[in-house]
Amino acid sequence: MALIVAVDKPLSITTIQGICREADGIKTGLPTLVEAGTRWMLDAAKACKGIRVLDLKLADIGPVMVRTVEPFLGVYDTFIAHSFVGSKGALEDLKNEVERVGGRLVLVASMSHPGATEVYDESARHILSVIDKVDPWGLVAPATRPQIIEMLRRRYPRKAILSPGIGAQGAKPGEALCAGASYEIVGRRITGSPDPVGEARRVRVEQYEKLSNCKP
Amino acid sequence: MALIVAVDKPLSITTIQGICREADGIKTGLPTLVEAGTRWMLDAAKACKGIRVLDLKLADIGPVMVRTVEPFLGVYDTFIAHSFVGSKGALEDLKNEVERVGGRLVLVASMSHPGATEVYDESARHILSVIDKVDPWGLVAPATRPQIIEMLRRRYPRKAILSPGIGAQGAKPGEALCAGASYEIVGRRITGSPDPVGEARRVRVEQYEKLSNCKP
Numbered sequence: 001m002a003l004i005v006a007v008d009k010p011l012s013i014t015t016i017q018g019i020c021r022e023a024d025g026i027k028t029g030l031p032t033l034v035e036a037g038t039r040w041m042l043d044a045a046k047a048c049k050g051i052r053v054l055d056l057k058l059a060d061i062g063p064v065m066v067r068t069v070e071p072f073l074g075v076y077d078t079f080i081a082h083s084f085v086g087s088k089g090a091l092e093d094l095k096n097e098v099e100r101v102g103g104r105l106v107l108v109a110s111m112s113h114p115g116a117t118e119v120y121d122e123s124a125r126h127i128l129s130v131i132d133k134v135d136p137w138g139l140v141a142p143a144t145r146p147q148i149i150e151m152l153r154r155r156y157p158r159k160a161i162l163s164p165g166i167g168a169q170g171a172k173p174g175e176a177l178c179a180g181a182s183y184e185i186v187g188r189r190i191t192g193s194p195d196p197v198g199e200a201r202r203v204r205v206e207q208y209e210k211l212s213n214c215k216p
Numbered sequence: 217m218a219l220i221v222a223v224d225k226p227l228s229i230t231t232i233q234g235i236c237r238e239a240d241g242i243k244t245g246l247p248t249l250v251e252a253g254t255r256w257m258l259d260a261a262k263a264c265k266g267i268r269v270l271d272l273k274l275a276d277i278g279p280v281m282v283r284t285v286e287p288f289l290g291v292y293d294t295f296i297a298h299s300f301v302g303s304k305g306a307l308e309d310l311k312n313e314v315e316r317v318g319g320r321l322v323l324v325a326s327m328s329h330p331g332a333t334e335v336y337d338e339s340a341r342h343i344l345s346v347i348d349k350v351d352p353w354g355l356v357a358p359a360t361r362p363q364i365i366e367m368l369r370r371r372y373p374r375k376a377i378l379s380p381g382i383g384a385q386g387a388k389p390g391e392a393l394c395a396g397a398s399y400e401i402v403g404r405r406i407t408g409s410p411d412p413v414g415e416a417r418r419v420r421v422e423q424y425e426k427l428s429n430c431k432p
Binding site for chain 2: 029030031033034035037038056057058059060061062064067068070071072082083084085086087088089090091092111112113114115116117118119120122123126127129130133
């Protein structure tokens with residue numbers, strides 16, 4: 001199974017250690033940075049043996065994105081940015097900086113909310129061309145739209161695909177894995193549970209059950 | 217003249233007060249949030265009588281953007297987000313939340329770096345349609361590309377246009393104003409000066425000189 005837990009609030013470090021024993025890693029984001037601060041973000045990542053994804057949905061010019069990730073390099077190992085900003089003077093700078101210290105870049109290929117159809121989907125051809133050019137380690141694609149995951153998996157057999165949208169947003173554990181995702185990202189269902197570590201374990205079981213019955 | 221200073225490092229609160237007497241306001245961003253923390257970001261805005269722009273280049277689903285700005289509402293008055301995430305389930309939620317407390321939304325219409333041509337420009341038609349739908353208070357458009365400012369000014373006579381890219385990125389003070397921008401955003405030239413307040417005053421003088429000689 002392949003589960004990344006979106007730690008969307010400042011859980012205790014002990015809880016994060018427990019989560020990281022059950023799951024493959026954690027992802028933290030901008031609201032938690034604002035609420036808990038850079039120090040907490042670093043402590044959370046240090047508590048986790050697995051994949052540590054910094055999800056600030058970076059979408060700026062190169063120098064600004066590079067300055068933003070600087071304090072996290074070497075502690076977080078995976079960094080999410082928007083393909084929308086393009087390569088030259090933006091993602092190519094970020095990728096060089098992140099990979100210089102052994103980190104990995106993940107680009108948003110598509111989003112899960114209804115507004116994703118207004119511009120992101122309409123620009124799919126240009127988004128894919130940026131992905132080809134930047135050649136990131138991984139992609140983000142929503143579990144709520146498995147046909148997009150299938151398309152990306154066919155096009156990029158060897159890239160990691162990280163898939164949010166499970167639980168609160170509607171997809172069920174295992175559905176994105178069946179479609180070809182490498183990791184499912186689950187947040188509120190786990191972090192909102194009175195027993196986050198046990199809930200992570202239950203999600204894993206559901207992933208396993210679903211994955212044993214993927215439609216061919 | 218119309219000048220917003222991009223406070224791109226944690227200057228002293230006294231310096232920020234001085235800058236806000238010379239300029240119309242300040243803009244702070246993600247690298248400074250990471251470096252200095254939410255408390256400093258709030259203190260900086262409280263020290264400023266003018267426009268207080270929070271520039272996190274928000275580009276996520278609605279609930280995440282709303283949670284991100286929550287602690288800043290009522291202290292910052294202007295919030296920058298990316299138009300490419302679309303309205304439904306994203307920018308419409310953010311706009312409602314920001315305007316509920318009298319704040320203003322500003323959408324990125326175009327960017328200044330070479331990579332902006334790879335997707336952002338190619339998607340201009342869809343970006344403009346999101347701007348029409350969301351109807352934000354203002355737009356961001358780069359001083360390095362005055363023809364885009366002119367187009368936006370013709371299309372949106374009453375929206376504020378905030379224009380970065382002056383100084384380090386190549387445009388000269390006043391050029392964006394000549395093209396129709398409402399505010400020029402200047403960062404490193406002012407914050408990197410040994411006398412930031414005096415430098416803000418000098419930028420204003422240059423804006424005035426240029427604006428007196430706009431080509432018709």
